[in-house]
Amino acid sequence: MALAKLVTILLLIVSVSPTLAESNGRGHISVLVSKTGLEFAKDYLINEVISTTIPLKLPDIEKKVKIPLIGKVRMGLSNIQIYAVHVQSSKIETGENGIVLSVSGATADLIMDWSYTYKASFFQISDHGDASVKVNGMDVKVSVNLFNDDGSLKIALLESGCTVKSIGIHINGGASWLYQGVVDAFQKTILSTVENTVSKRIAEKMTKLDSLLQSLPKERKIDDSVAVNLTFTGNPVLGDSSVEAGIDGLFMPNGNDVKVSGSRSSFFGSEVNRMVAISLKEEVFNSATLVYFNAKRMHMAIGESRNGSVLSTSDWKLILPRLYKQYPDDKMMLNMSVTSPPDVKITENGIDTTIHLEISINVQDFGKVLSVARISSVLNVACSAEIAKSNLTGSLRLIDFNATMKSSNIGELQTKYIQAATSTVLESLFLPYVNTRLKRGFPLPIPHGFTIKNAEIVFVKNGVMVCTDIASYSI
Numbered sequence: 001m002a003l004a005k006l007v008t009i010l011l012l013i014v015s016v017s018p019t020l021a022e023s024n025g026r027g028h029i030s031v032l033v034s035k036t037g038l039e040f041a042k043d044y045l046i047n048e049v050i051s052t053t054i055p056l057k058l059p060d061i062e063k064k065v066k067i068p069l070i071g072k073v074r075m076g077l078s079n080i081q082i083y084a085v086h087v088q089s090s091k092i093e094t095g096e097n098g099i100v101l102s103v104s105g106a107t108a109d110l111i112m113d114w115s116y117t118y119k120a121s122f123f124q125i126s127d128h129g130d131a132s133v134k135v136n137g138m139d140v141k142v143s144v145n146l147f148n149d150d151g152s153l154k155i156a157l158l159e160s161g162c163t164v165k166s167i168g169i170h171i172n173g174g175a176s177w178l179y180q181g182v183v184d185a186f187q188k189t190i191l192s193t194v195e196n197t198v199s200k201r202i203a204e205k206m207t208k209l210d211s212l213l214q215s216l217p218k219e220r221k222i223d224d225s226v227a228v229n230l231t232f233t234g235n236p237v238l239g240d241s242s243v244e245a246g247i248d249g250l251f252m253p254n255g256n257d258v259k260v261s262g263s264r265s266s267f268f269g270s271e272v273n274r275m276v277a278i279s280l281k282e283e284v285f286n287s288a289t290l291v292y293f294n295a296k297r298m299h300m301a302i303g304e305s306r307n308g309s310v311l312s313t314s315d316w317k318l319i320l321p322r323l324y325k326q327y328p329d330d331k332m333m334l335n336m337s338v339t340s341p342p343d344v345k346i347t348e349n350g351i352d353t354t355i356h357l358e359i360s361i362n363v364q365d366f367g368k369v370l371s372v373a374r375i376s377s378v379l380n381v382a383c384s385a386e387i388a389k390s391n392l393t394g395s396l397r398l399i400d401f402n403a404t405m406k407s408s409n410i411g412e413l414q415t416k417y418i419q420a421a422t423s424t425v426l427e428s429l430f431l432p433y434v435n436t437r438l439k440r441g442f443p444l445p446i447p448h449g450f451t452i453k454n455a456e457i458v459f460v461k462n463g464v465m466v467c468t469d470i471a472s473y474s475i
């Protein structure tokens with residue numbers, strides 16, 4: 001829906017600012033719309049407003065006019081319609097006066113029907129036809145302010161106006177006096193009707209945009225147990241040619257509350273050379289690991305290898321010879337549990353985390369599941385980040401690990417066997433499993449109807465910044 005897109009664009013617009021003073025409590029995700037982003041939003045808005053407004057019907061006008069030599073003539077204009085608007089120049093400015101969008105020197109084309117009647121002696125004389133009107137030098141200015149209203153963004157319309165410099169009327173058919181009659185009687189009225197109707201329409205659009213902004217969801221469901229808090233934090237900050245907004249951005253259980261503390265430092269030091277910069281602070285990632293951990297989603301039990309074949313002790317003949325010896329050709333089941341929420345660290349070099357993993361090796365012997373061994377492992381992994389569609393995706397790479405045997409029913413094992421077993425589990429089961437999930441990724445706060453283009457990921461201290469251009473599906 002076009003308006004929904006508008007809203008989202010505004011959302012984007014709304015969301016940015018390099019000065020922190022006014023934005024109390026910035027979010028864990030900040031969205032900065034740069035100068036090029038604002039330009040995109042402006043062009044998008046103008047196109048949307050025009051395409052959803054045109055044809056625009058103006059009220060009929062009727063007048064009694066005194067025409068020399070003829071007398072009183074009742075003249076009327078009906079079916080007045082603006083059917084085309086051409087915008088040559090427009091600009092968007094941000095600053096102390098809010099967001100100001102202005103269009104200057106636009107032209108518009110109107111069509112209308114004319115008719116007249118008058119009495120001559122005993123006859124009633126009437127005629128009708130059509131006419132076209134060219135509107136020249138149309139200037140439109142809208143200024144709005146964006147503010148946070150209980151976690152939603154609200155638009156306050158500060159000013160909206162339309163002025164028209166001149167109009168040119170072309171009448172098809174009619175008597176010779178008609179042209180001058182219409183010009184004298186209607187020129188000013190047509191001009192002011194265009195001005196008023198356009199201003200009114202724009203104010204209406206802003207009200208609609210506002211109610212759409214209000215209706216945006218404050219959270220985004222990721223799955224049955226996990227959601228992301230999309231509440232806006234603080235007021236959007238309007239910079240010089242940029243808008244920055246904060247979004248809470250933390251992961252939370254669906255329906256519940258989780259508190260993750262973290263610093264809320266400013267992000268946007270360097271120049272942004274894309275339309276939008278979305279910065280995700282470390283806390284966002286840590287809230288995700290915490291929520292998934294608390295939702296008991298960091299357990300997995302695997303009984304098959306990735307190619308779908310059942311895991312068997314025979315596959316582990318070389319890895320754990322004693323296991324095979326004691327339980328030859330038994331079905332295996334590997335349970336893996338992350339034992340504490342992984343702590344994510346982000347530096348200029350990338351994302352790293354340490355995972356505490358408990359591995360339980362089980363076999364199915366005569367229909368009974370027996371726990372054979374338990375290994376406790378600590379692994380350091382690096383996480384790469386990528387963009388797929390509008391999702392931030394990633395993949396884990398093992399840097400190093402250590403492993404300790406916690407219990408064993410197959411006797412004391414040499415370190416090299418513990419290492420080999422752990423390495424096999426991590427490389428062929430645990431990491432591929434996690435990476436399958438990470439590959440799907442998590443949605444970036446990009447409004448519905450828009451997509452990411454030319455995205456670039458920059459790691460900074462304590463956060464990830466996604467700098468990207470935005471495109472709309474329909475363009």
Ligand SMILES: *[C@@H]1O[C@H](CO)[C@@H](O)[C@H](O)[C@H]1NC(C)=O
Nearest residue numbers: 229231233248252256257258
């Ligand atoms: C969402 O974030 C807002 C702003 O940080 C916070 O006030 C609110 O409690 C959060 N909602 C939930 C359900 O956690």
Ligand SMILES: *[C@@H]1O[C@H](CO)[C@@H](O)[C@H](O)[C@H]1NC(C)=O
Nearest residue numbers: 300301333334335360362371
């Ligand atoms: C392994 O996981 C399965 C399925 O979740 C569970 O039924 C079983 O009790 C677990 N075994 C151990 C030893 O943790």
Ligand SMILES: *[C@@H]1O[C@H](CO)[C@@H](O)[C@H](O)[C@H]1NC(C)=O
Nearest residue numbers: 305306307308309310315428
């Ligand atoms: C499946 O993978 C296991 C080890 O991961 C291997 O032993 C087995 O031969 C593979 N099966 C097929 C059908 O590729």
Ligand SMILES: *[C@@H]1O[C@H](CO)[C@@H](O)[C@H](O)[C@H]1NC(C)=O
Nearest residue numbers: 354377378379401402403404
């Ligand atoms: C494994 O690594 C963790 C963290 O690097 C460390 O705290 C722990 O002592 C190590 N354990 C062994 C057995 O080396």
Ligand SMILES: *[C@@H]1O[C@H](CO)[C@@H](O)[C@H](O)[C@H]1NC(C)=O
Nearest residue numbers: 222388389391440441442443
């Ligand atoms: C984006 O992430 C969401 C949530 O994880 C997922 O449901 C969706 O399938 C992902 N989209 C793509 C294109 O992978």
